[in-house]
Amino acid sequence: MCSRPSILGSQRGTAAIEFALVLPMLAMLLLGIVGYGDRIFTAQALQQAANDGARAAIGGLDRAERGTLAIAATRTSLTRTGMLDASLATVAIDDDDATFLVRLSYDASARPLMTAGLVPMPGRTIVRTAAIRLESP
Template identity: 45%
Template sequence: MRHHSHTRFRPIAALPRHERGSALMEAAFALPVLILLLIGIVIYGSWFMTAHSLQQAANDAARASVAGLDAAERRALVDQSIAASRAAFPAPAAQTIAIGTDESGGYYTVTLSYDLANAPVFAATPIPMPASTLRRSAVVRIGTQ
């Protein structure tokens, strides 16, 4: 019986290196994580842009309401301002933005609500959103009569 010690007990450093598939294995582990991270950045970036646009629309409507002499005129100015803001709204179904107004104690509040289910990018995402409805408000002081 012949003993082949040179093939049986090789040091680890002497083993042949098979590096052809290592890049593929690294990509298989890293790519899903990177893709999920990229999707999260896009989704949350869109969410923040939508929230900012809604806040800007509320701010503009509240400022426009200051020119109104009574509650009906203020509401008409708010509706007119929101109609103009809808054209530049970054998410679809801007016509579904709900408008609420309140006048009390010398302050006028404009509250806008947008249901994220109206935007396919938010409705179909596997990433949880902070809220299903965006609500933004703006308050201005109106002159007492």
């Protein structure tokens, strides 16, 4: 009599089944890492652009010139990142002759990883602020 392996005792195909069960979780984890990495990159680039705008404002002699210098420097910094669209950014300036504030708001809804919907992401608008003191203490 020839013996055949029992179907219940066979281990063939178990790796494929285990992989099929684990793959969705691994894919979500990977997409989450990449998506949040993109969000952190965008936020850091925006913070740097706001800082550059605030630093550039120091050279201005009056409110109008400080505002012009800050907006130009912010737009230049955003363009130089190579990955952010400067037209999606809104720059707000607050100058009370003692403190100069640059508030940068960016609509990240056009970023593909933000809109994929596979992983829950924070809000689509990223806001960063930079301030400098204009008068000496």
